[in-house]
Amino acid sequence: MDRTVFFISDGTGITAETFGQSILTQFPGQFRAMRRPFIDSLAKAQQVLHEINQCTAHEGKRPVVFMTLVNDNVRSVFESPDCKGRVMDMFHAFVAPLEDEFGVKSNHRVGRFSDPAKSARYHDRIEAINFSLAHDDGQSARNLEQADVILVGVSRSGKTPTSLYLAMQHGIKAANYPLIPEDFDRKVLPKPLLPWREKCFGLSIDPQRLSQIRHERRPGSNYASLIGCHQEVEAAEAMMRREGITWLSSTHKSIEEIATTILSQIRPDRLLF
Amino acid sequence: MDRTVFFISDGTGITAETFGQSILTQFPGQFRAMRRPFIDSLAKAQQVLHEINQCTAHEGKRPVVFMTLVNDNVRSVFESPDCKGRVMDMFHAFVAPLEDEFGVKSNHRVGRFSDPAKSARYHDRIEAINFSLAHDDGQSARNLEQADVILVGVSRSGKTPTSLYLAMQHGIKAANYPLIPEDFDRKVLPKPLLPWREKCFGLSIDPQRLSQIRHERRPGSNYASLIGCHQEVEAAEAMMRREGITWLSSTHKSIEEIATTILSQIRPDRLLF
Numbered sequence: 001m002d003r004t005v006f007f008i009s010d011g012t013g014i015t016a017e018t019f020g021q022s023i024l025t026q027f028p029g030q031f032r033a034m035r036r037p038f039i040d041s042l043a044k045a046q047q048v049l050h051e052i053n054q055c056t057a058h059e060g061k062r063p064v065v066f067m068t069l070v071n072d073n074v075r076s077v078f079e080s081p082d083c084k085g086r087v088m089d090m091f092h093a094f095v096a097p098l099e100d101e102f103g104v105k106s107n108h109r110v111g112r113f114s115d116p117a118k119s120a121r122y123h124d125r126i127e128a129i130n131f132s133l134a135h136d137d138g139q140s141a142r143n144l145e146q147a148d149v150i151l152v153g154v155s156r157s158g159k160t161p162t163s164l165y166l167a168m169q170h171g172i173k174a175a176n177y178p179l180i181p182e183d184f185d186r187k188v189l190p191k192p193l194l195p196w197r198e199k200c201f202g203l204s205i206d207p208q209r210l211s212q213i214r215h216e217r218r219p220g221s222n223y224a225s226l227i228g229c230h231q232e233v234e235a236a237e238a239m240m241r242r243e244g245i246t247w248l249s250s251t252h253k254s255i256e257e258i259a260t261t262i263l264s265q266i267r268p269d270r271l272l273f
Numbered sequence: 274m275d276r277t278v279f280f281i282s283d284g285t286g287i288t289a290e291t292f293g294q295s296i297l298t299q300f301p302g303q304f305r306a307m308r309r310p311f312i313d314s315l316a317k318a319q320q321v322l323h324e325i326n327q328c329t330a331h332e333g334k335r336p337v338v339f340m341t342l343v344n345d346n347v348r349s350v351f352e353s354p355d356c357k358g359r360v361m362d363m364f365h366a367f368v369a370p371l372e373d374e375f376g377v378k379s380n381h382r383v384g385r386f387s388d389p390a391k392s393a394r395y396h397d398r399i400e401a402i403n404f405s406l407a408h409d410d411g412q413s414a415r416n417l418e419q420a421d422v423i424l425v426g427v428s429r430s431g432k433t434p435t436s437l438y439l440a441m442q443h444g445i446k447a448a449n450y451p452l453i454p455e456d457f458d459r460k461v462l463p464k465p466l467l468p469w470r471e472k473c474f475g476l477s478i479d480p481q482r483l484s485q486i487r488h489e490r491r492p493g494s495n496y497a498s499l500i501g502c503h504q505e506v507e508a509a510e511a512m513m514r515r516e517g518i519t520w521l522s523s524t525h526k527s528i529e530e531i532a533t534t535i536l537s538q539i540r541p542d543r544l545l546f
Contacts, residue, residue, distance in 0.1 A: 003375075012533040015295040022288040022341060023367050026379035037533045064374065068295060086374050093366045094296050101337065101359050102276075106299035122527060129434045136406070161402045164437055168528075254395060255441075260285040260310045 002030045004055050004063040006085065008048060008078070010071060013037040019090060020066035031064075039069065045077040056084040066090060070108045121171065128167035128174070135175035136160055141192030144175060149266050150196055151176040152189075152240070153203035154232045155223075156213045158250035158258060162203065165255045170263060184235035189243055201262050202240040202247025207233045209251050275303045277328050277336040279358065281321060281351070283344060286310040292363060293339035304337075312342065318350040329357040339363060343381045394444065401440035401447070408448030409433055414465030417448060422539050423469055424449040425462075425513070426476035427505045428496075429486045431523035431531060435476065438528045443536060457508035462516055474535050475513040475520025480506045482524050 005024065007016040013035055024031050036048045055063045065085040069075040078087050095106050134140055135147065137160065144150065149166070151159040151174060159176035166172040177200075183190055193200060207229040214224035222228055240247050246265060250258055278297065280289040286308055297304050309321045328336045338358040342348040351360050368379050407413055408420065410433065417423065422439070424432040424447060432449035439445040450473075456463055466473060480502040487497035495501055513520050519538060523531055 012529045014529055014533070015291050018288050018291045019363070023364065023371065026343065026364070026368055026381065027371065027375055027377065028380065029375070035533075035537065037537065062374070064371070070299065086370075088367050088370070090292070090367075091296065091299070094361050094363075095299055097359075097361070098296065098300065098337065101335070102300055102302070104300065107301065108299065126434055126528075129437065133406075133409070133433065160406065161399055161441070164402065165441060168434070168438060168441065255399075256285045256287055260287070260308075264308065264310060 004032045006034045006036060006052060006063055006065045008036045008039050008067040010040045010069050016066045016068045045074045049077050049083055052085040062086045124171040128171045131173040132163045132167040138177040144196055146173055147175040147199055148173045150200045151203055152179055152200050154179055154236050157203040157205045159203055161255045162258045165259045179236045197243055200245045202245045203250045204237055204247050206251040277305045279307045279309060279325060279336055279338045281309045281312050281340040283313045283342050289339045289341045318347045322350050322356055325358040335359045397444040401444045404446040405436045405440040411450040417469055419446055420448040420472055421446045423473050424476055425452055425473050427452055427509050430476040430478045432476055434528045435531045438532045452509045470516055473518045475518045476523045477510055477520050479524040
């Protein structure tokens with residue numbers, strides 16, 4: 001059941017793709033993705049139409065076309081009988097009922113992003129990325145009072161990618177700080193964290209998985225040994241329990257899932273608009 | 274026309290949110306976002322239903338409910354007449370026509386992410402994040418042969434967030450390397466880049482905007498002066514032109530838009546599935 005799938009948008013196509021992918025995971029089979037972002041003129045639309053029709057002729061199966069186009073002229077190219085793909089018009093299905101609900105016409109604005117140079121939210125995201133980078137892996141204890149959250153956990157438990165994701169997608173200033181064997185010997189949190197215990201959120205991980213990840217980085221090292229990983233994870237969890245730090249296991253979670261969980265705990269009010 | 278908007282999902286809700294946001298930007302007004310991820314049981318669904326109905330009673334206006342729920346039982350809670358919100362069932366609208374098109378039933382699988390510990394694509398994303406971090410701001414010239422792209426440009430032209438976005442969202446190993454006044458005096462690319470000229474992609478920026486950004490970091494500095502920014506940008510563009518490096522202006526673009534443009538140039542074939 002292999003199919004080619006087009007994602008057509010007048011903007012980046014991220015919406016078309018995110019949504020289209022989610023729908024397609026509901027089906028078995030291999031899908032070949034063709035991204036066609038920034039389709040904002042009739043000429044570009046005609047070009048993509050040609051590709052779609054060639055695909056149909058060549059594969060003997062209609063490609064699926066997910067589109068988020070707000071310009072009526074551009075969209076009409078794919079709505080015409082000349083288009084031999086199976087078109088899923090993502091906006092059309094929802095914009096009309098909402099015009100009804102709100103009692104206003106939609107503005108047909110292209111793209112989900114306003115001019116970043118003028119957007120406060122965008123500015124916050126970039127600031128958060130800079131903050132998270134500067135506070136990666138305990139690099140700096142300065143300005144920790146500005147952190148929205150401080151992720152703690154043993155080395156390679158997923159702190160860095162999660163911090164960056166929280167910053168990039170949600171504008172959250174996420175620092176991260178490693179818990180290392182010396183901390184476990186002292187049985188006390190790293191000193192810079194002591195004033196900010198309430199902002200800490202822990203990541204733990206299955207020792208077997210941790211050992212596997214560490215072996216990829218330093219094969220055969222003591223650092224990667226299963227017994228060492230066991231001890232570190234156990235000590236880290238004991239410390240977090242003692243300090244009253246909430247944690248989750250990153251073992252079977254994507255950074256998106258970890259971030260969503262953290263966000264719902266630390267900023268249930270966090271708005272997006 | 275202010276409204277409360279619920280995003281309900283059995284997974285992270287990223288799809289519901291990305292899509293719902295795109296739709297809502299088509300309308301004027303303020304929207305208050307309520308995220309309700311991981312709604313995977315009847316009990317949790319009932320709880321959210323209660324919130325929705327309270328909202329309707331309290332605000333005198335129906336909240337809009339974007340939902341991506343694949344479990345039929347959970348979904349039915351919001352489809353019943355008991356639900357006083359205006360429900361936009363995002364999967365329903367597209368899954369049924371695709372079942373038809375493909376001639377198979379959908380599998381009702383929850384969430385867009387497979388177990389990350391077992392997914393090659395997820396592994397690549399994490400590797401790419403590590404690579405991009407290690408090669409941020411010209412920190413390391415090692416393993417540049419592994420880079421999918423090397424972003425070049427003057428300080429604060431947007432290289433770092435773009436590199437991290439490319440890595441995180443697309444699994445692209447994106448290094449970045451600054452072009453600095455010393456390079457312009459020598460009129461030659463930084464030495465570590467010379468073997469990899471073809472992998473370089475430039476970011477430029479309007480000098481006025483650059484000066485503004487740099488003033489935020491180092492107010493009143495020479496580094497931030499408009500005249501200095503003018504000279505650097507001009508010299509950088511001259512260098513990129515001379516070296517045959519494609520570039521774009523990041524001034525009015527979000528990292529998503531920059532990344533999409535770069536991706537379509539360097540990896541038009543990049544697949545997502």
